[in-house]
Amino acid sequence: MINSPAELEKLRQEILSKRDPGTTRISICAGAGCLATGAGKVITAFGEEIEKQGLRNDVNIKGTGCPGFCERGPVVVIDPEDICYLQVTPKDVPEIVAQTIKEKKVVDRLLYVDQTKNEKAVHEADIPFYKNQERNIIGNNIKIDPKCIDDYLALGGYSALAKALFQMTSEQVVEEVKHSKLRGRGGGGFPTGIKWEAARNAPGDTKYVIVNADEGDPGAFMDRAVLEGNPHSILEGLIIGAYAIGSHEGYIYVRQEYPLALENAGIAIKQAEEHGFFGTNILGSGFDFYVKVHRGAGAFVCGEETALLLSLEGKPGEPRARPPYPATRGLWGKPTNINNVETWANVPLIINKGADWFNQFGTERSKGTKIFSLVGKIRNTGLVEVPMGVTLRDIIYKIGDGIPGSKKFKAVQTGGPAGGCIPEAHLDTAVDFDELTKAGAIMGSGGMIVMDEDTCMVDVARYFLNFLSEESCGKCSPCREGVKRMHQILTNITEGRGKEGDIELLEELALSTRSASLCALGRSAPNPVLSTIRHFRDEYETHIRDKMCPSHSCKELISYYIDPDKCGACRICPRECTSGAIIGDKNQIHVIDQAKCNKCGTCFEICPARFGAVIRLSGKPVPAPIPEEMRVIVRKRNPKREKQDAGNLLTD
Amino acid sequence: MRSPDIQGSSQSGASMKRTEIEIMDAEKVERIIDNHRCEPGSLIQILLDIQAELHWLPKEALAMVSEKLHVPMSRIQHTATFYKAFSLVPKGRHEINICMGTACHVRGAPRVLEVVQNLIGIQPGETDAEMKFSLGTVNCLGCCALGPVMEIDAERLGKLAPATTAGLLKGYD
Numbered sequence: 001m002i003n004s005p006a007e008l009e010k011l012r013q014e015i016l017s018k019r020d021p022g023t024t025r026i027s028i029c030a031g032a033g034c035l036a037t038g039a040g041k042v043i044t045a046f047g048e049e050i051e052k053q054g055l056r057n058d059v060n061i062k063g064t065g066c067p068g069f070c071e072r073g074p075v076v077v078i079d080p081e082d083i084c085y086l087q088v089t090p091k092d093v094p095e096i097v098a099q100t101i102k103e104k105k106v107v108d109r110l111l112y113v114d115q116t117k118n119e120k121a122v123h124e125a126d127i128p129f130y131k132n133q134e135r136n137i138i139g140n141n142i143k144i145d146p147k148c149i150d151d152y153l154a155l156g157g158y159s160a161l162a163k164a165l166f167q168m169t170s171e172q173v174v175e176e177v178k179h180s181k182l183r184g185r186g187g188g189g190f191p192t193g194i195k196w197e198a199a200r201n202a203p204g205d206t207k208y209v210i211v212n213a214d215e216g217d218p219g220a221f222m223d224r225a226v227l228e229g230n231p232h233s234i235l236e237g238l239i240i241g242a243y244a245i246g247s248h249e250g251y252i253y254v255r256q257e258y259p260l261a262l263e264n265a266g267i268a269i270k271q272a273e274e275h276g277f278f279g280t281n282i283l284g285s286g287f288d289f290y291v292k293v294h295r296g297a298g299a300f301v302c303g304e305e306t307a308l309l310l311s312l313e314g315k316p317g318e319p320r321a322r323p324p325y326p327a328t329r330g331l332w333g334k335p336t337n338i339n340n341v342e343t344w345a346n347v348p349l350i351i352n353k354g355a356d357w358f359n360q361f362g363t364e365r366s367k368g369t370k371i372f373s374l375v376g377k378i379r380n381t382g383l384v385e386v387p388m389g390v391t392l393r394d395i396i397y398k399i400g401d402g403i404p405g406s407k408k409f410k411a412v413q414t415g416g417p418a419g420g421c422i423p424e425a426h427l428d429t430a431v432d433f434d435e436l437t438k439a440g441a442i443m444g445s446g447g448m449i450v451m452d453e454d455t456c457m458v459d460v461a462r463y464f465l466n467f468l469s470e471e472s473c474g475k476c477s478p479c480r481e482g483v484k485r486m487h488q489i490l491t492n493i494t495e496g497r498g499k500e501g502d503i504e505l506l507e508e509l510a511l512s513t514r515s516a517s518l519c520a521l522g523r524s525a526p527n528p529v530l531s532t533i534r535h536f537r538d539e540y541e542t543h544i545r546d547k548m549c550p551s552h553s554c555k556e557l558i559s560y561y562i563d564p565d566k567c568g569a570c571r572i573c574p575r576e577c578t579s580g581a582i583i584g585d586k587n588q589i590h591v592i593d594q595a596k597c598n599k600c601g602t603c604f605e606i607c608p609a610r611f612g613a614v615i616r617l618s619g620k621p622v623p624a625p626i627p628e629e630m631r632v633i634v635r636k637r638n639p640k641r642e643k644q645d646a647g648n649l650l651t652d
Numbered sequence: 653m654r655s656p657d658i659q660g661s662s663q664s665g666a667s668m669k670r671t672e673i674e675i676m677d678a679e680k681v682e683r684i685i686d687n688h689r690c691e692p693g694s695l696i697q698i699l700l701d702i703q704a705e706l707h708w709l710p711k712e713a714l715a716m717v718s719e720k721l722h723v724p725m726s727r728i729q730h731t732a733t734f735y736k737a738f739s740l741v742p743k744g745r746h747e748i749n750i751c752m753g754t755a756c757h758v759r760g761a762p763r764v765l766e767v768v769q770n771l772i773g774i775q776p777g778e779t780d781a782e783m784k785f786s787l788g789t790v791n792c793l794g795c796c797a798l799g800p801v802m803e804i805d806a807e808r809l810g811k812l813a814p815a816t817t818a819g820l821l822k823g824y825d
Contacts, residue, residue: 377759
C-alpha cells in the first residue's frame with residue numbers, strides 16, 4: 001500500500017533498480033489478434049527454449065499488449081537491441097534463441113521486408129507501418145505486460161495521478177483538460193473538459209464516472225487493444241477524472257465479447273487496489289474512489305450513453321431522450337460522466353505533459369492523436385495511431401501499404417455503421433472530426449474499412465442497414481420502421497428486384513429517419529445509405545436498371561461460368577466445389593450446373609492462374625454448356641506438364 | 653429489433669427432456685445469485701454468469717432469479733430477450749460463432765456462413781437436432797487481420813475460405 005507520492009517514487013526506483021537496461025528482454029504480443037494466430041504457443045516455446053539453454057536468469061520473457069501490426073502477428077520484439085520479428089512460429093524459436101539471444105545475430109528471414117525498396121527493417125521504428133505513426137497511446141503496449149503493474153510503474157505510471165492529487169486542485173485538472181481541447185474518442189467528439197465541468201458543477205454529492213468500453217462498431221478494435229494492453233493507463237485517467245469531478249464511484253463497461261480485456265482489466269484493478277490507487281485515502285491524499293467492472297451482454301445500442309446507463313442498472317438498454325444529459329441526470333439519477341476508453345487513456349498524458357504538449361498534435365479543432373483500426377482489403381491490417389489531420393491517402397498507402405493483389409481501391413468506410421463511404425476522389429481528405437463529416441462520413445470511434453473493386457457499395461449499405469435493423473432497440477418508430485424499410489429496399493436492389501424510384505424513396509426515408517429518431521443510432525443509420533448514393537449512385541442505377549452488379553458481388557445477380565476454351569480439365573474445381581455443381585473429369589472440359597451452384601466463388605478463387613478459366617458474369621445470360629461430345633480435350637503427350645498437374649492435385 | 657431466440661430453431665425431443673433444471677444446476681444458479689448479493693442492479697451480470705455456466709437460461713433459473721431479486725418475471729424476460737448474449741433455448745455441445753463484422757464481410761464472411769449453414773443444416777440462432785452444434789453470428793471479434801473468422805467454442809479460426817471450412821467442422825462430436 002502506497003501512502004504518499006514519495007513512496008510511489010521510491011517504489012518506482014526500486015522496480016527500476018532491479019531492472020538492468022542491458023538485460024535481454026523478449027516481448028511477444030499477447031493481444032487477442034496475435035493469440036489467435038498462435039502467440040500463446042510462441043510464448044511457451046520461448047519459455048521452454050530459454051530454460052533448456054540455461055538462460056533463465058539472463059533473459060526476461062513477457063506477453064505484452066498489442067503493438068498494432070496484427071497483419072504480421074505474432075510480433076516479437078527483442079530488447080535492448082530492439083529487433084522486431086514478424087509472423088513468428090514456435091518452430092522459429094530455437095533459431096531466435098541460438099542466433100539472436102546467444103550470438104547477437106539477426107535472423108534475417110523473420111524481418112520486415114520493404115517490397116518497394118527490397119530493404120529489410122531490423123527495428124520496429126524502421127518499418128513503414130510504424131514509421132509513419134505517432135504512437136502516444138499504443139506505443140507503450142509492447143513494453144508492458146498488462147498483467148504486471150510494475151511494468152506500468154516502471155514507465156512512470158500513476159505519476160499523473162500523484163501530480164493531480166497533490167499538485168493540482170480539482171478545478172485545475174478540469175481546466176487543463178479543457179485547455180487541451182481533447183474531444184471524445186468514442187465518436188461524438190464532444191469536448192471532454194466541458195463534459196467534466198458540467199458533471200462537476202451539477203448539484204449532488206453522489207456522482208459517477210464511467211469508462212465506455214462497449215466497442216460495438218464492427219471492424220473496430222482500438223479500445224480492446226488499449227484495455228487489453230495497457231489497462232492501468234485507463235484506470236489512471238479514470239481516477240484523475242473522478243477527482244476532477246468529485247466522484248467516488250466508477251464503472252468500466254466492457255462488452256463480453258472481449259474476454260481478454262475483461263480479464264486484464266480485472267487483474268489491473270486488483271493490483272491497483274493492492275497498491276493503494278483505489279479505495280480510501282488514495283496515496284494519502286484523502287480522496288476515495290472505488291471501481292467495478294460491468295460486462296455488456298451484446299447490444300450495440302448500449303454504446304449510446306443513456307442506453308449504457310440503463311444497462312448498468314440491470315435493465316434493457318433502450319436509449320432515452322436527452323436532455324437531461326447524464327452530466328446532470330445519469331446513473332441512478334445522479335450526475336454521471338461517461339468517456340470512451342481512448343479518451344480516458346489520453347488524460348494521464350495531458351496531466352503529466354501538459355495541455356500545450358497535447359496541442360502540438362492535430363488540427364485546429366481536433367487535437368491530439370487518434371487510433372484507427374485499418375481493416376478490410378488492405379495489406380497491413382492493424383491499429384494505426386496518427387495525429388489528427390493526416391490524410392486518408394497517407395493512412396491507406398503509407399501505413400497500410402495499399403490494396404492487396406492487383407485490385408483497385410474503391411472506397412474507405414469510416415465511422416462504423418453510423419459512418420459513410422469515401423471514394424478515391426476524396427482520399428486527400430484530412431482525417432479529423434470535421435473534415436470527414438464534410439465528405440459525407442464521420443470519424444466515429446475510428447473504424448476504417450478499406451474496400452476494393454470487388455466490394456459492392458449497395459451491398460455495403462445493405463450490410464450496415466441489416467446490422468442496424470437488428471440492433472435497433474425498437475423503442476422509437478422512425479428508427480424501428482425506417483431502418484427496416486431501407487434495409488428491405490436495399491435487399492431488393494441487391495437481389496435484382498430493384499425498381500425505378502427506389503433511390504429517391506431511400507433518400508426520403510433516410511431524411512425522415514435521420515430527423516425523427518430518438519438516439520444517435522437511428523439518427524445516423526441513414527449515413528451508409530446516403531453516402532453510398534452520394535458517391536456511387538451509378539452502382540445503384542446499374543443494379544436497378546440492368547440487374548447487374550458491377551463488382552460481381554451480389555450473389556443473386558451473378559453467375560459463375562467456365563470458359564471452355566480456357567479450361568485445362570485439371571479437376572481442381574470439381575473437387576473443391578462446395579455444392580457438387582461442377583461436372584468434369586480428366587481430359588473433359590468442366591461445366592458448372594447452374595441449378596446446383598451456390599455461388600460461393602470457390603472455383604473462381606482456385607482456378608489456376610495459368611488457365612483463368614472461371615469467369616463471373618453479371619447482367620448477361622450464361623452461355624449454354626457445350627455438348628458432351630465436344631468436351632473431350634485431346635492432349636499432346638507432355639510428361640513434364642502431367643507431372644506438374646499431378647503435383648498440383650496433391651498440393652492445391 | 654431482434655426476434656427472441658425462443659422462437660424457431662429445430663428443437664426436438666432431446667431438449668424437452670432437459671427443461672427441468674437439475675438439482676446441481678439449481679445450486680449453481682443459487683450460488684451465482686448470492687455472489688452478486690441479490691442486487692437487482694446486477695440482473696444482467698447474474699444472467700451472464702448463468703449463461704456462461706449452463707450455456708442457456710432455463711425458465712426455472714429465471715424464476716429463481718425473479719424470486720431472489722424481487723424483480724418481476726416480465727422484466728427478466730424483457731432483459732433476456734433484449735441482449736444477444738442470452739439464449740432461452742439450450743445450446744449444442746459446440747458453439748460456432750461466425751464473425752459478421754465489416755472487415756470479415758468484405759472478405760467473404762457471408763459465403764463462409766452459407767457453407768456452414770448448408771453443412772450442418774441450421775440457421776444462425778438455431779441448434780441441430782442432435783444437440784451437436786449451435787450456430788450463431790457475432791458482430792466483430794476484433795481479429796480483423798484474420799478475417800473471415802469463425803469461433804468454435806473458445807478457439808478462433810481465421811483466414812477462412814468456403815472450400816476449407818468443411819474440414820474444420822470435422823473432429824467434433
